[in-house]
Amino acid sequence: MVDLNEMGQKAKAAERVLGIAGEQQKNKALSLIAQGIYEQVDTVLKANEKDIETARQMGIAETMIDRLRLDEERVKAIARAVLDIMRLPDPIGEIEWGRTMENGMTIRKVTVPLGVIGMIYESRPNVTVDAASLCLKAGNTVILRGGKEAIHSNTAFANIMRQAIQKAELPADCVQLITDTTRESSTALMQLTDYLDVLIPRGGAGLIKAVVANSKVPVIETGTGNCHVYVDQFADLQMAARIVDNAKTSRPSVCNACESLLVHESVADTFLPMVKQLLDRSNVEIRGCEQTKAILGDCVVAATDADYATEFLDYVISVKVVDSIEEAIDHITQYSSGHSECIVTENLPNAEKFLNEVDAAAVYVNASTRFTDGGVFGFGAEIGISTQKVHARGPMGLKQLTSVKYIIVGNGQVR
Amino acid sequence: MVDLNEMGQKAKAAERVLGIAGEQQKNKALSLIAQGIYEQVDTVLKANEKDIETARQMGIAETMIDRLRLDEERVKAIARAVLDIMRLPDPIGEIEWGRTMENGMTIRKVTVPLGVIGMIYESRPNVTVDAASLCLKAGNTVILRGGKEAIHSNTAFANIMRQAIQKAELPADCVQLITDTTRESSTALMQLTDYLDVLIPRGGAGLIKAVVANSKVPVIETGTGNCHVYVDQFADLQMAARIVDNAKTSRPSVCNACESLLVHESVADTFLPMVKQLLDRSNVEIRGCEQTKAILGDCVVAATDADYATEFLDYVISVKVVDSIEEAIDHITQYSSGHSECIVTENLPNAEKFLNEVDAAAVYVNASTRFTDGGVFGFGAEIGISTQKVHARGPMGLKQLTSVKYIIVGNGQVR
Numbered sequence: 001m002v003d004l005n006e007m008g009q010k011a012k013a014a015e016r017v018l019g020i021a022g023e024q025q026k027n028k029a030l031s032l033i034a035q036g037i038y039e040q041v042d043t044v045l046k047a048n049e050k051d052i053e054t055a056r057q058m059g060i061a062e063t064m065i066d067r068l069r070l071d072e073e074r075v076k077a078i079a080r081a082v083l084d085i086m087r088l089p090d091p092i093g094e095i096e097w098g099r100t101m102e103n104g105m106t107i108r109k110v111t112v113p114l115g116v117i118g119m120i121y122e123s124r125p126n127v128t129v130d131a132a133s134l135c136l137k138a139g140n141t142v143i144l145r146g147g148k149e150a151i152h153s154n155t156a157f158a159n160i161m162r163q164a165i166q167k168a169e170l171p172a173d174c175v176q177l178i179t180d181t182t183r184e185s186s187t188a189l190m191q192l193t194d195y196l197d198v199l200i201p202r203g204g205a206g207l208i209k210a211v212v213a214n215s216k217v218p219v220i221e222t223g224t225g226n227c228h229v230y231v232d233q234f235a236d237l238q239m240a241a242r243i244v245d246n247a248k249t250s251r252p253s254v255c256n257a258c259e260s261l262l263v264h265e266s267v268a269d270t271f272l273p274m275v276k277q278l279l280d281r282s283n284v285e286i287r288g289c290e291q292t293k294a295i296l297g298d299c300v301v302a303a304t305d306a307d308y309a310t311e312f313l314d315y316v317i318s319v320k321v322v323d324s325i326e327e328a329i330d331h332i333t334q335y336s337s338g339h340s341e342c343i344v345t346e347n348l349p350n351a352e353k354f355l356n357e358v359d360a361a362a363v364y365v366n367a368s369t370r371f372t373d374g375g376v377f378g379f380g381a382e383i384g385i386s387t388q389k390v391h392a393r394g395p396m397g398l399k400q401l402t403s404v405k406y407i408i409v410g411n412g413q414v415r
Numbered sequence: 416m417v418d419l420n421e422m423g424q425k426a427k428a429a430e431r432v433l434g435i436a437g438e439q440q441k442n443k444a445l446s447l448i449a450q451g452i453y454e455q456v457d458t459v460l461k462a463n464e465k466d467i468e469t470a471r472q473m474g475i476a477e478t479m480i481d482r483l484r485l486d487e488e489r490v491k492a493i494a495r496a497v498l499d500i501m502r503l504p505d506p507i508g509e510i511e512w513g514r515t516m517e518n519g520m521t522i523r524k525v526t527v528p529l530g531v532i533g534m535i536y537e538s539r540p541n542v543t544v545d546a547a548s549l550c551l552k553a554g555n556t557v558i559l560r561g562g563k564e565a566i567h568s569n570t571a572f573a574n575i576m577r578q579a580i581q582k583a584e585l586p587a588d589c590v591q592l593i594t595d596t597t598r599e600s601s602t603a604l605m606q607l608t609d610y611l612d613v614l615i616p617r618g619g620a621g622l623i624k625a626v627v628a629n630s631k632v633p634v635i636e637t638g639t640g641n642c643h644v645y646v647d648q649f650a651d652l653q654m655a656a657r658i659v660d661n662a663k664t665s666r667p668s669v670c671n672a673c674e675s676l677l678v679h680e681s682v683a684d685t686f687l688p689m690v691k692q693l694l695d696r697s698n699v700e701i702r703g704c705e706q707t708k709a710i711l712g713d714c715v716v717a718a719t720d721a722d723y724a725t726e727f728l729d730y731v732i733s734v735k736v737v738d739s740i741e742e743a744i745d746h747i748t749q750y751s752s753g754h755s756e757c758i759v760t761e762n763l764p765n766a767e768k769f770l771n772e773v774d775a776a777a778v779y780v781n782a783s784t785r786f787t788d789g790g791v792f793g794f795g796a797e798i799g800i801s802t803q804k805v806h807a808r809g810p811m812g813l814k815q816l817t818s819v820k821y822i823i824v825g826n827g828q829v830r
Contacts, residue, residue: 016748020771099793105782107792114804115774193627197804212608216628218805239827246829333431355822356435359530367520367825376830377522377821378514389529389612389818390633391806403804406792407770410782412654414661415791 002188007143007176008195011116014171015141019113021170023090029168030086030133036160037079037129044075047156048125055149067123068149078126078157081381085133088380091398092139105410111402113139115197118189120145120211122203125153131202132161132175134383138401141174143196145189147203148181155179190215197403198391202384205311220391222384225255225339226311227369230328230354232345233264237271239366240344244317245278246368247342253313255385256340256372260308260318262328265291268321272296284315291321308335325350329357336360338387340369361387361394417603422558422591423610426531429586430556434528438505440583445501445548447579452494452544455575459490462571463540470564482538483564493541493572496796500548503795506813507554520825526817528554530612533604535560535626537618540568546617547576547590549798553816556589558611560604562618563596570594605630612818613806617799620726635806637799640670640754641726642784645743645769647760648679652686654781655759659732660693661783662757668728670800671755671787675723675733677743680706683736687711699730706736723750740765744772751775753802755784776802776809 048070098108135142146154158177201211231240247258287303342364343354362372374382379397392400463485513523550557561569573592581587616626646655662673702718757779758769777787789797794812807815
């Protein structure tokens, strides 16, 4: 049994200092983190080399190893991202609302840090620095539990960050990394209710599901995106083809990529061959319903229910011909993960109906689902994209890493 | 094993209708609910009579039975509260933020219902109507699981509400009551992740703790209030005594009542006898530290650590003499449930220090903790007071029963 109570206590003690630290001091720590990463690129690359070697010895696939791999340019990009976070406005101490009450008391609603955040994530080592920097900027201390494949890289980054934070005269324990990467340590983190205010998992659907099922700490679900594009009978078909192609092929491995195409039957004959021509350029595999097969021929694999429920994260798309916008919305309601959904149409009532009735973090008319992103939305950076409705929905920036406190000042009022 | 999947499906199906219903239709349903309760007062009272009888037969204490008991006036007050909720502004469809992006797309952040809400609560039958009405006004369907002591009253209320909702041409399943009041049904509700967006427990510390420990659905913790008043060395002692007396005795059974008094040692000799004089009028039992005993004498019971951690909800107060504001803040940090905390002082730096460093939903200077309340804060009504930091903190009104959706409209933009 892994005991994380001591880490929890340290995180909470550090939070009492960090939570009330000013903008300048937090920025100083972030600036020193970036500087430390620049200065210790070699240390990071050596640690990363060990991770890569271990991964090779364990026979891990090259695509996975590529996610792990850092080079000088990548490390410097990670440092630059820290400076970008530093330059964002401090989300803490904002008076969101206030008034003087009838009895003369004043009340203010002020943003405060969430507190102690747990992060469970998979292989990419940049998450270690990204997540810790966002937490720090919002006054939160963090306990990181990264994947075992990246343990050497993560440890190198954590050491650099802790040194930098201490140099800025904040407690090093603002950032802690769990170096035990057994399943037990991740379970222990999910039970750390006395110390953690929230747990944010970041990774594949399997990880997210396991954390949601097992955590006793409040969880913010992120990232699973079974995103649909519905091509309406009133669509501009050229536009629709461009949007589907972009949403599917511009970066298939990300959560805002399109996984499923729904086409109104009255335009399917014309549209499906058009979109296939674009998708063929990227060798996208099409898994379609009977009608799709009838129109596009034998190149189409028969789609199963499981296909409609799958986030492929690959050059694969499921396709279904529907007889109405209602059927499209029903299908989306059944299979959507609540991430990003799109209708392509020139018809205003249909656009409004879709926007109204589809329940997802982001709903689009005539634009690619690929835009769902904290940077694009203007939040500066994101710690993940929430697909739940409690606390935060959609891209989570600094603001979503805060809570509030009511401050009431009186002169003896009683009730 | 209780199977709530069918209820979950019905709640979700009803939510697809209620979630996009307009303000007028929701208000019509609420108006008909109030009317139905007025018209069927007798039915409600007969049902309540059965609950009271059963409670008597089971030998339940009279104070508990009083919580259960309805009379004509109480039932009418419940109906009036529904009309108050009806008159609040609709929290759904508000555009919280929006902009036109560089590429010409428009983005809007719009408030939407949370979705399907589970409520687990104890004896008071008014919660059945209050909670359901708040959920309905914010476009949420609700599955209610009340205590077994109130099952007949709750069933009568639920029937009236379902009839009214149907008359307003909304699905009756917007409000569902679990009539099985075994522990199994409450466990099943906590596992209903496919259908529930959030679970809100309302009741004593034991209930809240059990739900937080066992729920797989996101929970919003409410109501536990181990609230402190700290009387600083720079306090106006007359004011301090009035505030402590009000916070302790005006309604000891509620969560914003004061449970613990901290007094700076330099004023303890003068202040403790002063405050005791006021508390004596309500026969408040004092459990104090050694110094408190030395000052007030043998009437003081020796306080244990458990006393400092206890929400008495009764005419009992724990008292500790501290040597500094720092010791007061440390004590509060250790024992507070994060509800409401107060400092009485005329010293500005100490007031600011306390406001800054004490981590609670509401922090007071020179006013009674009893003011922490959705009605007092101007939210119109409240479904509970959140003591967690995720999603909502402090009194939860209609706004806290909403989520958001991003709506993006373009004309063919791709990334």
